[in-house]
Amino acid sequence: MKLTKSFNRSLWVFHLNTGSCNGCEIEIVATICPRYDPERFGIKLVGSPKHADVLLVTGPVTKKMAAKVRRVYEQVPDPKLVMCIGTCGQSGGVFYDSYNLDGPIDQVLPVDVYVPGCPPRPEAIVYGVVKALEKLERLEAAQ
Amino acid sequence: MLTDIILTLAGAFLVVIFSLIVAFFLLGVDRIVTARMQARIGPPLTQPFTDMRKLFTKENVVPANAIPWLFNLAPVVALASAITILLYIPIGGFPPVLSGGGDLILVMYLLTLPALALVAGGFSSGSPYATVGAQREMVTMIAYEFPLAVVIIAIAWKLAVSGVPLPFMLMSIQANPVWGLVGPLGIIGILILFFVLLIVTPAELSRIPFDTPEAETELAGGVLVEYSGKNLALFTLTQGVKTVVMASLMVALFIPYRLSALVPAPAILQPVLDLLFYLILVVLVAFVAVSLIRVSMARFRINQVVSVYWIYLSLIGIAGLLLVMADHFIGVV
Numbered sequence A: 001m002k003l004t005k006s007f008n009r010s011l012w013v014f015h016l017n018t019g020s021c022n023g024c025e026i027e028i029v030a031t032i033c034p035r036y037d038p039e040r041f042g043i044k045l046v047g048s049p050k051h052a053d054v055l056l057v058t059g060p061v062t063k064k065m066a067a068k069v070r071r072v073y074e075q076v077p078d079p080k081l082v083m084c085i086g087t088c089g090q091s092g093g094v095f096y097d098s099y100n101l102d103g104p105i106d107q108v109l110p111v112d113v114y115v116p117g118c119p120p121r122p123e124a125i126v127y128g129v130v131k132a133l134e135k136l137e138r139l140e141a142a143q
Numbered sequence B: 001m002l003t004d005i006i007l008t009l010a011g012a013f014l015v016v017i018f019s020l021i022v023a024f025f026l027l028g029v030d031r032i033v034t035a036r037m038q039a040r041i042g043p044p045l046t047q048p049f050t051d052m053r054k055l056f057t058k059e060n061v062v063p064a065n066a067i068p069w070l071f072n073l074a075p076v077v078a079l080a081s082a083i084t085i086l087l088y089i090p091i092g093g094f095p096p097v098l099s100g101g102g103d104l105i106l107v108m109y110l111l112t113l114p115a116l117a118l119v120a121g122g123f124s125s126g127s128p129y130a131t132v133g134a135q136r137e138m139v140t141m142i143a144y145e146f147p148l149a150v151v152i153i154a155i156a157w158k159l160a161v162s163g164v165p166l167p168f169m170l171m172s173i174q175a176n177p178v179w180g181l182v183g184p185l186g187i188i189g190i191l192i193l194f195f196v197l198l199i200v201t202p203a204e205l206s207r208i209p210f211d212t213p214e215a216e217t218e219l220a221g222g223v224l225v226e227y228s229g230k231n232l233a234l235f236t237l238t239q240g241v242k243t244v245v246m247a248s249l250m251v252a253l254f255i256p257y258r259l260s261a262l263v264p265a266p267a268i269l270q271p272v273l274d275l276l277f278y279l280i281l282v283v284l285v286a287f288v289a290v291s292l293i294r295v296s297m298a299r300f301r302i303n304q305v306v307s308v309y310w311i312y313l314s315l316i317g318i319a320g321l322l323l324v325m326a327d328h329f330i331g332v333v
């Protein structure tokens, strides 16, 4: 799939909770509030993975969720990007030695950008988006 | 004969280009204005165009239990029928391209076509969310049809009793603005009818507060849930074109004035002036009917949508109609 400039300028985001404590969700909602206004860059939340370009994954991927996470990832049409929000998704975080984990997320999905923090501040999430855009520009230049 | 056909084709082509440009413009203005009203900066004006270009480069997923031909046909039919309506509506100072054949009744029938295509697309995508969304879309369609009919019939009736030939033709409505034909009571009535049409518009476009068929939070996008890539782009574009259609219809019915009649200008500039004036009116009407209502309200439940239209708005519309009739009969006596 070809990457274009318009793709970078219109990232539609689908948010997927894989067993998070809801802390990261609250910070994501804070990120789309008027104070940070990501719609300036064409970023908006959508309700269906079929409409999305970016999969925003939070939580450590519980055993029950793993199959569903893969399915949602497959439903996002190409080209697509995965962002992992929160320490949980990177290492398990506070749930690291739980018997009930299939994660962290990179055991299940190919992740493009990690945003650490428990939960990360909205500024950190915006910085993660900037990193994602940088990666997209690199990939676009390489193709 | 041949020149007629060529002229009509050229006109139709121009209308297609024009409607797409204005559709993108209105979608962009809507997003900026909404953002400003929420104390945000908002996306650039070209954002809808960027979104569209992105959607066309994306993969087009057809779900496994969809009916592929219907699933892919529905967006094309929706966009085509939305543009077709514009061929019957006067734009700016220009008469409609298909001025010979169509009147308001035809426009009303054509207005249901994009919604029907959406319903067909929803049912054919084989997802329970889309099915529920499609059913809601049908219910909404049935709900707003009656107030819409009341408005159109009230205006046509007034023209008919005032002795205007062919009262359902948009050309005769444009030549005889209703405001000039009625007394003070009738003006109140027509204002009420204008209000009714303003409230019908968001449902016609499935925007908040009547976006129950799409309902992001409960139905995850409803009828559009399975659509991606270029099919989703076509449906989004359809919504833009429908905004142009509804705004043009309102301007043609209620504000059919031409700037060139009021301001003296050289003959070459007159169409430009008319077109600019029309664009300003369309943006204003779309601002009130789409953006303002969308920002200031939350979504209705589907049963509330039905009672809003069938009970409250129908009653308000009929009150407007009665006022126009009372005005006429008082005037006659």
Ligand code: SF4
Pocket (backbone or CB within 6 Å): A020, A021, A022, A023, A024, A058, A059, A060, A085, A086, A087, A088, A089, A093, A094, A117, A118, A119, A120
């Ligand atoms: S990273 Fe922290 S805040 Fe985020 S979901 Fe995990 S435990 Fe909750």
